[in-house]
Amino acid sequence: MFIYxxxxxxxxxxxxxxxxxxxxxPKGLRDLYNYLLEYCNDQGQPLELDVIALCWDxxxxxxxxxxxxxxxxxxxxLHMDFTIIxxxxxTIIIGVx
Numbered sequence: 001m002f003i004y005x006x007x008x009x010x011x012x013x014x015x016x017x018x019x020x021x022x023x024x025x026p027k028g029l030r031d032l033y034n035y036l037l038e039y040c041n042d043q044g045q046p047l048e049l050d051v052i053a054l055c056w057d058x059x060x061x062x063x064x065x066x067x068x069x070x071x072x073x074x075x076x077x078l079h080m081d082f083t084i085i086x087x088x089x090x091t092i093i094i095g096v097x
Contacts, residue, residue: 004046004048007049009030009033012029012033012049013029013033015049015051016029016051018051019051019052021051021052021055024055024059024060025058025060025093026060027060027087027088027091028060028085028087028091028092028093031085031086031087031093032054032058032085032093035083035085035093036054056096057095057096058083058085058093058094058095058096059093059094059096060087060091060092060093061091061092061093061094062090062091062092063075063089063090063091063092064090066078066092066094070082075092078094082094082095082096083095
C-alpha cells in the first residue's frame with residue numbers, strides 16, 4: 001500500500017537537501033521538478049519521489065560537455081536517444097536511462 005503526498009517545489013528542494021544532493025542540480029532543480037510534474041500530469045499517475053534514483057537517472061551538465069561526451073554535434077541528436085531538459089542557453093539536464 002502506498003500513500004502519496006502532493007509535493008510542492010519547496011518540498012522537492014528540501015528532499016534533495018535532506019539527502020545532501022542539492023548540488024547535483026545547481027541550476028536546474030526547478031526545471032527537473034517542472035518536467036516531472038508535467039510527466040505525472042501527462043501519465044495521469046503519481047510518481048514516487050526517490051532522490052537517489054533521480055540522481056542516477058538524470059544529470060545536469062553543460063551543453064558543450066554533453067555534446068563532447070556523447071560525441072554528437074547537436075542537441076537534436078541527443079534528443080533522439082535521451083530525455084533533454086533545457087535549463088538555460090548553456091546547461092541541460094539529460095535523462096540517462
